[in-house]
Amino acid sequence: MAKGGKGPRGKKITLKVAKNCIKVTFDGRKRLDLSKMGITTFPKCILRLNDVDELDLSRNMIRKIPDSISKFQNLRWLDLHSNYIDRLPESIGQMGALLYLNISNNKLTSNGLPVEMNQLKNIRTLNLGLNHLDSVPTTLGALKELHEVGLNDNLLSHVPQSIAKLPKLKKLNTKRNPFPKGDESDAFIDSIKRLDTLYLVDEKDLCGPCLRKCQQARDRLNRIKTTTVGLPRKPMFPNLVSPNSMAKDSQEDWRLHSNITLQ
Template sequence: MVGVAVCGSISSIKALWETRIRRRKEEQEEEQEQRRRRKARDGATGRLSLGVWEDRVALAQLKQKLLTEDGRLILRIEQEEWKSLPGCLVQLSQVQEWQIHRTGLQKIPHFISSFQNLLVLDLSRNGVTEIPKQIGKLTQLRELLLSYNRIQFVPEELSCCESLERLEMAMNRDLDHLPDQFRNLKKLQHLDLSMNNFTCLPDCVVALPVLEWLDMGGNQLQHLPEDIHRMEKLHALWLQRNKLEKLPENISRMASLDTLALSCNRLRDIPSLMENMSNLRFVNFRDNPLTLDVTLPSRRTEDEDEDEDDREMFGREFMHMYIQEARKRTYTVLNPADR
């Protein structure tokens, strides 16, 4: 009986110790978990504090870039590295003009839609690759300048910028298409699409009702639309350095046109009806393989330099003389007895 009692006592003591050890182990595990959670929480708080501090520093830097000109609040950043714009910029939503040049900026932030007072968005000479759809929210925007970037696509939402008067997208190289909704820009007067990859003049551009100035130089244009005369308000048309082989007869019906640049194309002739374009003040046919070799008599005096003379040689007078010479030669061919 004594042996049994001792054995029972030992078993009880053992069970008690095992219970205590298990509880202690659980307590230690719980303490470790609490420490881990505190550490994680403290780390998150530290990161949050770091983010807030970085935003404050960035906002202070941006405020130093603000200036006022002609009563307009402008954000101007030039030749500094800003590949992206911080979200804290939204706190300066009262800015009316962005002038951000040569910063390496790669993306227009989606929060651009928060800048409802924006009149001018000038991001020329950066590395911007796309125009966000949110651009369509800027209904007060008058000028969008994105030349010398890397944009390949224009979203249809851009047509919602109903106040847009000036759009420059020169030298984006791979840009070759515009959405048909582009024709809805009823106030667009100035459009620069030079040095891109357009093979034709988009119909949505021809349909712009008040367009006055168009530069399509340095593209891959092979022909012009027959209904080009629909551009009734156009004053200046720049088509230099393309692949045009002929001009449509209806170009002579562009009554408002006073400047026409056609140098460095593949033109073989000049439409005779262009002789009636009384408003045309400047036209340039230089470096085209024209069929006829026509030379104006020299008018140079001692007070005139060569550049002025060069412009004269390929201007309106040259065009008129070429048309007259072409008409004369055609008459001679048709009436050989009059020779």
């Protein structure tokens, strides 16, 4: 431990080191990759490289993200997973170009999620898994472009309806949260896939039109089952022992080749 009990000093990142860590992705984006570098403090020198499209600070020992991170106005992809971050800065809401944010496996609490996150209008993937969240702000329901949300391995007892009803949501991971048994949150467990999702609810919780719609869908499914069960199944390969027409012509050639090979 460093002098004064402040923990390990970590690796010092200079501007030169950071420049050497810039890579070009297959689609021509500039990525600053500082993952697994033993960093304990956000390197302020990288603010001079704020024209990069992607920033990877994952798998370090960073405890705080400064407000100045908002200088990365072109940033589309930000990976902060596996650090010791307990709070996101309010300025993160100013990063309007952000499409991907991964802050899983940190020390985030519900108070560490600023309201300003609802300004990330273009974000498509948000991973908050493996933290200490006991609630999720309903304001995240304003992020209409979200496709994937990770909330797994937290302390959640429920998921806000505003998030589950996001219009473009394809995947919602809520595994390993202490949801009350029998609670309506069971409908969110595992993943939610729009247009291909099974919601389990009690009839008493459905309004009249929704109940009739579900009953009609069930009746159609039962009719399909009734009509298909009685039909004899046509074998896919009725003459399995015989080669097909194309192979039949060359059967002797294959047999001859096989004999030569075995000899």
